[in-house]
Amino acid sequence: MPLSDCGVVALDYRGEKGIATALGHAPQAALANPAAGSVLAVSEALTNIVWAPMAEGLDSISLSANWMWPCRSQEGEDARLYTAVKALSDFCCALQINVPTGKDSLSMTQKYPNGEKIISPGTVIVSAGGEVSDVKKVVSPVMVNKDKSTFYHIDFSFDELRLGGSAFAQSLNKVGDDVPTVQNPEYFRDAFLAIQELVDKQLILAGHDISAGGMITTLLEMCFANTEGGMEINLDKIKCDDIVKILFAENPGVIIQVADKHKSEVKKILDEAGVGYVKIGVPTEERHILVTKHDATYQFGIDYLRDVWYSTSYLLDRKQSMNGCAKKRFENYKQQPLEVVFDKSFTGKLSQFGLDPDRRTPSGIKAAIIREKGTNGEREMAYMLYLAGFDVKDVTMTDLVSGRETLEDINMVVYCGGFSNSDVLGSAKGWAGSFLFNPKAKAALDNFYAREDTLSLGVCNGCQLMMELGLITPEDKKKGKMLHNDSHKFESAFLGVTVPMNRSVMFGSLSGSKLGIWVAHGEGKFSLPYPEDHYNVVLKYSYDEYPGNPNGSDYSVAGIASQDGRHLAMMPHLERACFPWENAYYPLDRKDNDQITPWMEAFVNARKWVEAHKK
Template identity: 80%
Template sequence: NGVRPFDLAVEQMFGSSPKTYMKDNTVERHYESPIYTPSDLQEYLTGVLQLEAVGCKDWLTNKVDRSVTGKVARQQCQGGLQLPVSDCGVVALDYRGVKGIATSIGHAPQAALADPEAGSVLAVAEALTNIVWAPLAEGLDSLFLSANWMWACRSQEGEDARLYKAVKALSDFCRTLQINVPTGKDSLSMTQKYPDGSKVISPGTVIVSAGAEVSDVKKVVPQVMVNDKDSTFYHIDFSFDSLKLGGSAFAQSLGKIGDDVPYVQNAEYFRDAFLAVQELINGGLIIAGHDISAGGLITALLEMCFANVRGGMDIDLKYLDESDIVKILFAENPGIIIQVKDKRRQETEQILEDAGVGFVQLGKPTDKRCVLVSKAGTIYPFDIDELRDVWYSSSYLLDRKQSINGRAERRFENYKQQPLEWVFPATFKGKFSQYGINPDRRTPSGIRAAIIREKGTNGEREMAYSLYLAGFDVKDVMMTDLTSGRETLEDIHLIVFCGGFSNSDVLGSAKGWAGGFLFNEKAKAALDRFYARKDTLSLGICNGCQLMMELDLINPGHEKKGKMLHNDSHKFESSFLNVVIPTNHSVMFGSLSGSKLSIWVAHGEGKFSLPYNEDTYHVVAKYTYSEYPGNPNGSDYSVAALASTDGRHLAMMPHLERSIFPWQNAYYPADRINKDQITPWVEAFVNARKWVSDKSAE
């Protein structure tokens, strides 16, 4: 008919399947509310901060690669101490670092126990107040959700009826918000039966995942407060409901659930509030912010301070229309905290007022290392550093079950004593023009580099872009190209062995990859000829570093060979940390001597085991802190990178190719984050290109 290419009834495709009718009875269940006294506030907070849902997740985030692809613009950890306080994750669509994709999750299992409808709405609300910090390309119209239903259907009377109410509430809420839920997953048999006839029923809940297109990954708001006295904190309410403690972490910490659960009373108001905050973000008005969910307002305030090493907050709750200090601090009504520069307060308040959004002023940053909360003439001091250790303690207890050699204890002792610091080269300006490079280059330079990769390599794309940006023409070479003789490397001046998990590391890191060279005549001959030339450079990153050490390409004259061993923790380590560049004469790092820079690491076997004294080696990068986790693997002499004696060949565990742009960095100097186009790591690649160019001209 000119509109539809075909128009068939579902019955014509799949037949007329019988309809399933499920019947259940509604069963009212009530849960006791917590009993409390304001004088025990500190004790309550200690209990809440140690709950798994509230406490630090460092034990999870430190063992997964959070930088792979080089397109990660926002991962779990933030601030000078790199603690997991992020509300959302963001990845760039390409290496230009503009458009991207944001993701977040939300769930409210305790609230769903008391009220399945509220549990669904609060799960959606948490996902949205988490993702709101990313500037969405088309506001809520950019957003889509996925709902994962975890329910013990048919396990007891009333459970199916609860599921029906929960699904309908989520559907109604999202329809009013004008948000699509196109996908999801159902796990509806969450019941465990035992031989003695007993059974355990999982509390019904929905886990909501949100995703949306981001207009600019560099504008994502951090969850770490800025130590600027000329700024103000605001509370923005998203619930349009009175403060309630039912289904909260506070109630759970006291062994209760409660019946009185917060709700989003007006979905249209929620939408208006979300869009108003998006307008503030797009206008650059918010310098920091945090959602209010598990743990309540006090947890959000503290988490904004935890990842810093200095500063605190002076909070006055006089504008909040609630007298119960426990409800104010621990209620989990959907809402957010924002920090705004004072010179833009009037503009911020006007936007919120025009949108009809409720907000109150909370307070200001202070030099004191505590969160001072005032209400009705009473002051409640909360020591940030002391409570941060309480918040971190659950992570430490879990980390003990996965780390060995006392590394969990070392991490707990040292995490707050190893802040990120920088000493940039005096000549560094942070601009493409400084190095004569152009990201829009579309013509070949004639200076050729090759990426050599094996099955399981995963860092080749970000490396290829880094090389191309620096001025190389980049060639992709698989090991099969070398073993078959199709590639000889005769026209290549720089080869790079990239990071990843070659051959799944089943024989040990890079052992199988090394065998591909050692036991193949053509591949070995091509490599030997390349290293015999005087006009060549080589670089090995992570898995490539392990390969170069295994092939003895850095110090071939040493009788005793250096080795790469398992990390002292015997687990994968992923961190954004400091390295120092000692005085050296390597081609790539020589000009960076004296610098202290931040960089990504992600490896399981990154420990340099070096049999000779440190001065025997050409060390070109060292971890700034010798103690774990600043030295993530226990390398001898805190070595992060070694170069050959002549400085032409470099083996390095950290990923400089994932750290060349400020937006790739998990933390970057505040005075440069909005000015620099690139980081000093680009200089290493430019140095290599210039060296090859000079050699070719000789």
């Protein structure tokens, strides 16, 4: 289950500096109070991005404001827009944040043939972005099932709890007029910077913002991605007697989980910053959130409410997915947890395989990445090959077609992912034609595969190419094909795969492993005309049913190899999962210590094989 407050990308493959982005909006609040709506939109963007360690704290962040307001459709909206813009400007000036860009859409009206007119509520979408000092320190919103830890509530608003403009009010078909805001921007800035210090010092186990849905939604979302555990929450220390306001008010704030061994240090940092905090609870083994206020106790079933929370996504998915896949996703998402099993010999260290990221001398083991117009995965693939010990060459189809490149001195070729020729003829069909109908390219390909000292790898679009050219099973009369996903949607997800017992060059040593990996494809379904045991299956999705099997592949196949194990075609992107920080999930007990994931071993295996067989 994808769950995150901000998006973070690394600036290079060393996994340190990066860029974070986050969003904020409050359309219901803006209906009731346009000024408060602007403040809440900025607040949500900032309490979302606060979990990434910004290089210079709040000074690293710039905002973009996208104003969507029905000024041309409704009298009085011009004045409301002015009020909203001024409030955002004043708040950002007080926070010392710039808003250098944005856009406006001032019609926001849909007219239908029957004369009906729908007017969108005036709102501002705030995007926050800035430089991250270390992408590995980003805090996840997923609660850690750790006995000796505590949850704290930190209020950023300095305001009374109010229900106007909340999701709770909307659920009652109301808007209200008593909307929360941020009463003290200076305090908000202090609270933000205090959380930043905690993030940078890695004193927070998990953290999540309070915005749409209020505190109870925040607490539940922190539990949804787990299969076990819950919370015991006591709200007696919060100075409000109205349990509904405490749980559902959308006053800006955060919930943090702190290991008990770090409590004194966390409290010291918050106290020195003048930031208030309230201890509200602890983890529990029970699969519920138990909320107590004075003598009353309320029980919230996490798994039941997760289905309620997910149901709106299911209703939208029904309009997009084919072949009943929306229903399968809704039924199976909680039945398919990601399982990870590493070989006991794997240390997670570069030194285990003798790898040096600072290597600048050629190894003499040559790999070529072959790309066509529209492929886009060559840079990360090149780096992983380089890190594994290959000297990497960039080869375009033009090089092969013209005869400038013959592949005679190349030991391994890799066809990477992307959308060659925009997939207008079908995935990789145009790319395959570039080989088949150009004599020099065809000769280079045939000569390469005729040699016994070569390896090849096709990932995603490259997998489709290898299947289209029949490079994996050249002896078969009936060829396997790559078809559209059963859902008829582009599937992008981080999911589990299993490496069965096999003797392939790249995956043989990984046999028995269960690993996480990224998929991103629209035509990834292996359609295989023979029984499973006819093929050298070296990678399978860990679940047979959608969405664990994201495309409906026969036998849940994710990758197959030639009978001699030298040539491999796979749909998932192993090159995008070689570092722990690239993974959407990685075992917590290894996350901070491992330099690489087991996928790097596959590239090392390829290099070692070439060293042993090079002529």
